[in-house]
Amino acid sequence: MNDSQERSAVGGQALPRLSRAEAHSTLQLSARGRHGLWRRFRRASPFALIYSAAILIFYTIIFIIPFGTGIWLAFQNWDFITTPKFVGLRNFAKAFTDQYFWLALQKTVLFSVVEIAVGLTLALLFALALSQIFGKWQNIYLSLYYLPVITPLVVSIYLWRWLYRPTGGAINTLLSSVGLPEQPFLASSQQALWAITLVIIWAHLGTGIVLFLAGINDVPESLFEAARLDGAGFWQSFVRITLPLIRPVLVYQMVVSVIGTVQMFEAFFLMPGPGFSTRTLALYTYELGFRALNLGYGAAVSLIIFMLLLGATVFQLRRWRIEWEH
Secondary structure, three states: OOOHHHEOOOOOOEOOOOOHHHHHHHHHHHHHHHHHHHHHHHHOOHHHHHHHHHHHHHHHHHHHHHHHHHHHHOOEEOOOOOOOEEOOOHHHHHHHOOHHHHHHHHHHHHHHHHHHHHHHHHHHHHHHHHOOOOOHHHHHHHHHHHHHHHOOHHHHHHHHHHHOOOOOOHHHHHHHHOOOOOOOHHHOOOOHHHHHHHHHHHHHHHHHHHHHHHHHHOOOHHHHHHHHHOOOOHHHHHHHHHHHHOHHHHHHHHHHHHHHHHOOOHHHHHOOOOOOOOOOHHHHHHHHHHOOOOHHHHHHHHHHHHHHHHHHHHHHHHHOOOOOOO
16 A cells, blocks of 8 residues: 555545554454453343343333334324324424313413422421421321322322312311302312312322421531521521522422423323313323324324423423532
8 A cells, every 4th residue: 555545535644554563452452342241241140130131121111112102103193993104293283283282281381380389398398397306206297298198199089089079078068067168179170270289289298298308307417506606597597508408309309290290190080170171281192092092193292291391301400400419
């Protein structure tokens, strides 16, 4: 090979040439890396390999395959009967011009904002109150608050459906006994969404209390002692010490709450309000796919929900950059 052949087509600079010894050494390192990886694989515990393979197969069947199928369906027109037909972005374009989609999005955002704001505030206040109680009483109260969390949500929903009954319900019976007018609750388009929101807050309050209490108990006591010596009161210590140091827990709980509220399905399915008063995106997706048999459009709406959740999660994590140690 002459000198002109050794120059590259871009820039006209000579390509580096490896000596025979260097090339042989590079090949040996590459082979050693492959053999080393194979040796580590052979040395691994058979139980660990079987367990890892089982987890991989499980997530492939439960998550990867359905998620990939959902993406494929979002670009198809299929009704369970006829052959799927590729329609490109038509399903997505239809979603953005569908008034029912925007109504469902509106109900979802309204429910999520109220549930997260009220739920996180109550959980933080209850955790702050429990942090001032020590010994067995703290454990007793914590167990009582966490009891709705370990109760199956379907059981809780049917319990609240009985409580919300317009005639003969426990809440209306109590209202009548004190001279207050009975309320329609789930039978009212104005009250149904807030009645369901109350159920969700009650059912998940214990989780927030446990997490916030753990974060508060993790704050060094020396910081509070120094604040008291400087004349800081209870609420000043909470705002200037406790709240900044439990910020990682607060951000985590907020991210998880956003994902959970947008995906909430059971309560709206089992306690529906009249008309479109409680139709959220999750329920709308179900109705499109399994009642209207419009799987392509339903998959497109579910993919839009995924993108909204992904964007909201990334925004929150980038907006509130946090340190996880103090």
